[in-house]
Ligand SMILES: *[C@@H]1O[C@H](CO)[C@@H](O)[C@H](O)[C@H]1NC(C)=O
């Protein structure tokens with residue numbers, strides 16, 4: 001290759017390397033445009049929150065757990081689910097204020113709240129994930145309770161699980177069940193009278 005062409009090519013590649021480096025530096029230092037600066041006027045509702053996607057402290061605003069709970073408990077969906085449980089428990093007609101009830105797979109605790117609101121004071125809700133103060137953490141298949149602690153057990157499950165649940169509560173008496181569809185999910189609710197020597 002002729003000397004001057006070689007020199008030229010060397011220069012060209014040096015220029016490209018420089019451009020690449022500057023581009024990288026620019027990308028590194030420059031705030032990506034996909035971030036929304038805090039003062040952007042809100043034109044689209046989906047950009048409303050958080051106020052800046054670049055500020056990690058704003059992505060997870062701290063919410064007082066008590067306030068969060070009160071907000072959840074006053075939501076329409078929560079109230080309608082609680083009221084649906086209340087109707088079911090009232091129709092079962094086997095509860096009094098002293099009935100000791102165990103709610104298995106209690107989720108966020110709708111049924112626990114329904115029972116407490118009805119005046120049943122001894123209600124224990126358990127779920128794999130706790131939702132205090134209504135629901136404590138416990139493995140539904142390995143409940144840390146002694147025999148005879150509860151009068152009734154309540155569980156909501158998929159329709160095909162009913163037999164498996166009945167098996168879980170051996171020496172219990174099937175009291176009642178109902179199929180419900182809430183928030184688009186079909187579930188079967190089961191109440192069982194827990195035998196004194198139940199396998200719980
Ligand atoms: C509990 O007692 C109150 C007051 O006597 C009564 O209104 C309520 O119906 C009772 N709840 C149940 C589940 O029996």
Ligand SMILES: *[C@@H]1O[C@H](CO)[C@@H](O)[C@H](O)[C@H]1NC(C)=O
Pocket residue numbers: 159177178179188
């Ligand atoms: C609930 O639905 C299932 C079918 O999905 C049915 O076999 C069962 O009898 C129903 N239970 C009640 C209590 O209606």
